[in-house]
Amino acid sequence: MTAFAQYADWFYLVGSVLFILTLRGLSGPKTAIMGNRYGMIGMTLAILTTFFVAPNPVLGLIIGAMVAGAVIGLHRARTVPMTQMPETVAMMHSLVGLAAVCIAIAAVLHEGIHHDALHRFELFVGCFVGAITFTASVFAYGKLAAKKWAKSVSGAWVKPVQALLFFGMIGFGGVYFVTEDLNAFYAMTGLALAFGFIWIAPIGGGDMPVVVSLLNSFSGWAAAGIGFTLNNPMLIIAGSLVGSSGAILSYVMCNAMNRSLLNVLFGGFGAGAGAAADAGDGKEKTHRSGSADDAAFLMANADSVVIVPGYGLAQARAQNAVKELATVLKEKGVNVRYAIHPVAGRMPGHMNVLLAEADVPYEDVCEMDEINSDFASTDVVLVIGANDVVNPAAKDNPASPIYGMPILEAHRARTVMVIKRSMATGYAGLDNDLFYLDKTMMVFGDAKKVLEDMVKGVTGGGH
Amino acid sequence: MQDIVNIEQVQQLAEHATSVPFVSTFTIFILAIYVGYYVVWGVTPALHTPLMAVTNALSGIIIVGAMLQTVATGSDPAALQTITPTSLLGAFAVFLASINIFGGFAVTERMLDMFKKKKK
Secondary structure (H helix, E strand, O other), X not given: OHHHHOOHHHHHHHHHHHHHHHHHHOOOHXXXXXXXXXHHHHHHHHHHHHHHHOOOEOHHHHHHHHHHHHHHHHHHHXXXXXXXXXXXXXXXXXHHHHXXXXXXXXXXXXXXXXXXXHHHHHHHHHHHHHHHHHHHHHHHHHHHOOOOOOOOOOOOOHHHHHHHHHHHHHHHHHHHHHHOOHHHHHHHHHHHHXXXXXXXXXXXXXXXXXXXXXXXXXXHHHHHHHHHHHOOHHHHHHHHHHHHHHHHHHHHHHHHOOOOHHHHHHOOOOOOXXXXXXXXXXXXXXXXXXXXXXXXXXXXXXXXXXXXXXXXXXXXXOHXXXXXXXXXXXXXXXXXXXXXXXXOOOOOOHHHHHHHHOOOOHHHEEEHHHHHHHHHHOOEEEEEOOOHHHOOHHHHOOOOOOOOOOOOOHHHOOEEEEEEOOOOOOOOOOOOHHHHOOOEEEEEOOHHHHHHHHHHHHHHOOO | OXXXXXXXXXXXXXXXXXXXXXXXXXXXXXXXXXXXXXXXXXXXXXXXXXXXXXHHHHHHHHHHHHHHHOEOEOOOHHHOEOOOHHHHXXXXXXXXXXXXXXXHHHHHHHHHHHHHOOOO
């Protein structure tokens, strides 16, 4: 055993490289599956190596716990609907956080070992990052799953309480660092847990893509922190990979909403800015509405159609209906593509998965940057359940609170069709000028029903 | 493994841990962040959800730390205690990390299959 343990770091090195290849594989859908397999191999290697390194491992406990976790994890992985991926991912972040807390406390409790200063520092940082990740992710889960207990809080008291908890946590961490007092360590953990909740509680549901990405990053840093306390290179490497991945995703999401991370975390949205812009022009605006049949006729006779799906599409469970429409249009020789805004779903890349689930071909789905230049030469844009991401005010109205946000330039197409339940405003609470353009036709109704009617219109209408 | 027993090994592990200079682990940390930065920018935005799912599985690597806590200890090598607060906390963390590992890889595989199946 000891002979083998000498080589443990070599195995961890191989595992780390496999983890890097896992992320590398995700550069395209063809290589991604192999990448995922590399990850599994790397993880297996790490676990087997650890069995040999651990002094007196309690095999019964470890294997029992692994089997129990595997059963729950595999069950959830097989059954979770793709619309519920965001809350599932948030839940998984919380598990990493809680595991980090358990490990840190176990390490502190480990009898017969004196912790030197550096080690104590690593322990308390690892523990509070884990604790914040845990409760913040639980709250994010609650919000994404629309649980009753996950209510947003607001008010003047929130920020002082956040500050108090945060500095209290650092304070107790400091006391533990100096005195090695276990009670201070527990107090710090408790405050960190409370801080995690109150930190996320004021953030609005629409900002959850940023929060989930950020907590993804945090779960990585928590793992890396534990890696430091145990001096395990593979934990540090894997944690850093996850940490930078989550940080990049947070950045991408913030950019897509034209907001800074600090603004999402510490600034309210919609309260002041939205109200001011909305009251603006009191004049009556008129929109044009049409039936699903009219829309079907126009699309069937177009050369090119671009579909802009928003989260409303998933809420109406209309992914299959939209795929159906695209299929019948293609049979008529229409070039059909999809345009995806980075915040179209509830988490990064969410809409792509929802469309993939409905068998929409990967090549038909375009990112914002790829397709924006094509809108001007597109005959018909069909907007389904999206609003703010196609609001031209983001480009040409400096007074708008979403001014500067990158949008899909649907307004440049020759004809715009919008499927919507009513004229109600979007998440940002803003009116959308796109709906009042002369070339825009509103089709009111439930997205799924309207799309099915359109399919009938295209196939059976005989126009 | 159970019979090769003693507290010294726990001590040795801890000493090994402190014998590595902080700067070398910190070097690994910083370089890994850079590797992560460049590799993740190469991920296509269409696969950002699978990326999050698979990074969930990868952060399950924390199971290594959990396993290292799920160890038997005791001052008397002959009567090694297997159920201690430490080992229970460790086992619980093993359980949590396993959910992430198995669930994360499996759900990633499921999503990637959706992207692949119409590639003919």
